[in-house]
Amino acid sequence: MTTVDNGVNVQALLDARGVLKDAPDAAQFTWRATSTWRNGVHSTTRIQNFFGLGQEQSHKSETVFDADHPAVFAAEDNGITPIEYLLVGLASCLTAGVASVAQNRGIQLRSVESTVEGQHDIRGILGVDSDVRNGFNDIKVTFTIDADASQQEIEALVAQSQKRSAVFDALTNPTNVTVAVA
Amino acid sequence: MPSPTPPTSPSRSPEEGRAIERVTTVVLGAGHAGLAASHYLRDRAIDHVVLERGEVANSWRRERWESLRLLTPNWQSRLPGHHYDGPDRDGYMTMNEVVRFIEQFAAVSRAPVRTGTAVTSVRRVDEGYQLATSGGPIRCRAVVIATGACNQPVVPSLRDAVPASVTQLTPFDYRWPDLLPDGGVLVVGASATGVQLADELRRSGRPVVLSVGEHVRLPRTYRGRDVLWWMDASGVWDQRHDEVDDLDRARRLPSPQLIGSPERRTLDLDALSASGVELVGRLAGVRDGRALFSGGLRNVVALADLKMERLLDTFDEWARGDGAAEPPERFAPTRVPDPARLQLDLTRGEIRTIVWATGFRPDYRWLDVPVLDGKGRLKHDGGVVDSPGLYALGLPLLRRRRSTFIHGIEDDARAVIDHLAGYLAARP
Numbered sequence: 001m002t003t004v005d006n007g008v009n010v011q012a013l014l015d016a017r018g019v020l021k022d023a024p025d026a027a028q029f030t031w032r033a034t035s036t037w038r039n040g041v042h043s044t045t046r047i048q049n050f051f052g053l054g055q056e057q058s059h060k061s062e063t064v065f066d067a068d069h070p071a072v073f074a075a076e077d078n079g080i081t082p083i084e085y086l087l088v089g090l091a092s093c094l095t096a097g098v099a100s101v102a103q104n105r106g107i108q109l110r111s112v113e114s115t116v117e118g119q120h121d122i123r124g125i126l127g128v129d130s131d132v133r134n135g136f137n138d139i140k141v142t143f144t145i146d147a148d149a150s151q152q153e154i155e156a157l158v159a160q161s162q163k164r165s166a167v168f169d170a171l172t173n174p175t176n177v178t179v180a181v182a
Numbered sequence: 183m184p185s186p187t188p189p190t191s192p193s194r195s196p197e198e199g200r201a202i203e204r205v206t207t208v209v210l211g212a213g214h215a216g217l218a219a220s221h222y223l224r225d226r227a228i229d230h231v232v233l234e235r236g237e238v239a240n241s242w243r244r245e246r247w248e249s250l251r252l253l254t255p256n257w258q259s260r261l262p263g264h265h266y267d268g269p270d271r272d273g274y275m276t277m278n279e280v281v282r283f284i285e286q287f288a289a290v291s292r293a294p295v296r297t298g299t300a301v302t303s304v305r306r307v308d309e310g311y312q313l314a315t316s317g318g319p320i321r322c323r324a325v326v327i328a329t330g331a332c333n334q335p336v337v338p339s340l341r342d343a344v345p346a347s348v349t350q351l352t353p354f355d356y357r358w359p360d361l362l363p364d365g366g367v368l369v370v371g372a373s374a375t376g377v378q379l380a381d382e383l384r385r386s387g388r389p390v391v392l393s394v395g396e397h398v399r400l401p402r403t404y405r406g407r408d409v410l411w412w413m414d415a416s417g418v419w420d421q422r423h424d425e426v427d428d429l430d431r432a433r434r435l436p437s438p439q440l441i442g443s444p445e446r447r448t449l450d451l452d453a454l455s456a457s458g459v460e461l462v463g464r465l466a467g468v469r470d471g472r473a474l475f476s477g478g479l480r481n482v483v484a485l486a487d488l489k490m491e492r493l494l495d496t497f498d499e500w501a502r503g504d505g506a507a508e509p510p511e512r513f514a515p516t517r518v519p520d521p522a523r524l525q526l527d528l529t530r531g532e533i534r535t536i537v538w539a540t541g542f543r544p545d546y547r548w549l550d551v552p553v554l555d556g557k558g559r560l561k562h563d564g565g566v567v568d569s570p571g572l573y574a575l576g577l578p579l580l581r582r583r584r585s586t587f588i589h590g591i592e593d594d595a596r597a598v599i600d601h602l603a604g605y606l607a608a609r610p
Contacts, residue, residue, distance in 0.1 A: 152492070159481060159485045162478065171475045172477035
């Protein structure tokens with residue numbers, strides 16, 4: 001008998017689910033980022049600390065993200081655009097979900113590739129036409145998965161990963177957002 | 183075997199100064215579940231009464247819309263010692279027929295039903311339970327809760343953000359389309375209730391938008407037979423509650439997209455789209471008078487298509503080599519609008535009514551015994567509640583998948599009353 005190993009500690013996740021079922025307070029997480037304007041439309045955002053399981057937590061190191069705009073926007077291109085970070089979040093969240101669900105279902109993955117395309121009509125942000133929205137008008141994710149599983153099982157992996165995805169939910173459903181000046 | 187208990191007799195309780203009736207077992211609710219419990223209690227000569235707030239089969243009489251028919255075919259309408267014996271075995275009972283069927287069962291089994299008796303409290307006392315009822319207090323050793331799983335419609339709190347110009351209805355308020363204002367209807371929820379009401383309202387000539395979250399797609403017939411015949415025959419419905427991977431989730435499974443109609447038609451999302459119903463994603467919020475729908479419609483539809491295919495695979499596997507059956511069928515993936523609308527302005531008059539087909543829950547406000555979980559659901563193991571002498575019947579997947587349906591009650595009631603009898607016998 002072969003052991004399926006996608007590198008996901010599913011038992012830990014299942015244990016956490018069992019514990020948090022009776023401890024909803026511990027399940028409340030706060031994710032944080034701090035951002036600093038550099039110059040032009042270039043900014044730097046740092047992420048290290050977050051709150052969860054009832055206490056302050058920390059990544060093992062700080063990560064720094066540069067966001068800017070490309071030359072066609074007459075900018076210096078010190079980093080990807082903010083809306084591209086949403087694609088990073090969506091792709092990585094769905095991929096993590098595929099790996100976790102596969103592990104839980106005993107499916108060995110060999111490779112998981114995906115491409116994400118967000119359709120964006122920039123007339124919205126430029127104020128050209130008030131009927132055009134600012135954000136993406138359509139996002140398409142295409143997975144190519146090599147695994148010990150039927151096509152139907154692979155489709156079910158991808159469907160289930162959307163069902164349990166934080167970023168898929170954040171992009172598809174409205175969220176209350178408050179922006180204040182300190 | 184417990185010995186027959188003495189007949190009910192009033193006695194005085196010094197603490198309350200009024201007659202407290204004593205009876206060995208009280209059954210709450212005279213629907214199919216309570217009456218089935220009574221059937222087996224009588225078999226075992228256990229003294230009992232069945233208390234009913236209204237009439238026999240009350241919720242089938244008062245809490246259903248006019249056109250509703252059972253989802254199960256007539257031949258599946260079986261109760262202990264009582265079954266459908268009319269000419270239309272493959273048909274589906276109307277509500278009047280269901281009421282008659284359950285009334286006949288009550289008469290045949292000579293159930294000791296007290297109608298018009300509301301129970302306002304059940305609490306634990308020394309040797310059992312004390313009930314406050316509209317007919318006076320009752321003390322008993324065992325209680326069977328058979329008050330049903332659908333006592334109250336569940337409506338999300340975002341109903342409060344809906345503009346006052348829009349009429350809001352639950353399935354309990356709905357009887358037939360003419361009761362609604364003219365104009366468009368937003369039906370929220372695409373389980374059996376939601377798809378049936380969307381269909382009926384669309385046929386009344388109204389524009390209908392259907393908000394679709396996770397759902398269960400089923401064809402009405404498969405390989406020439408009712409899909410519920412397959413569930414029954416292939417053993418899917420035999421799965422026990424302690425064999426189900428995620429019981430909590432399985433018990434909350436939305437009812438399948440089915441309708442009982444004389445022509446045995448399929449009522450899935452494609453059928454609704456074909457009749458002009460507009461599909462949108464799950465209702466995620468109402469902000470500034472606008473309904474906001476999830477952009478995840480395509481995924482919930484894909485999940486339902488995949489689950490249906492797996493179920494049909496199970497049927498085919500079970501039927502392999504059955505030359506008599508018609509060949510396997512596969513159904514096209516559900517079509518969704520491209521793009522589906524993400525917003526709908528509720529202040530413009532396009533939508534005049536919202537129908538909340540967002541599920542039902544039981545009502546246990548009268549139950550003063552700490553046996554509910556954090557979500558207000560009854561904690562039980564196959565109908566044996568975690569309080570001595572307290573039992574439940576007639577809940578989804580109580581002991582088996584079959585429990586959710588009328589004909590599931592026979593095995594459940596027999597097993598639960600067996601346990602109850604053992605409990606009484608061990609403490610004479």
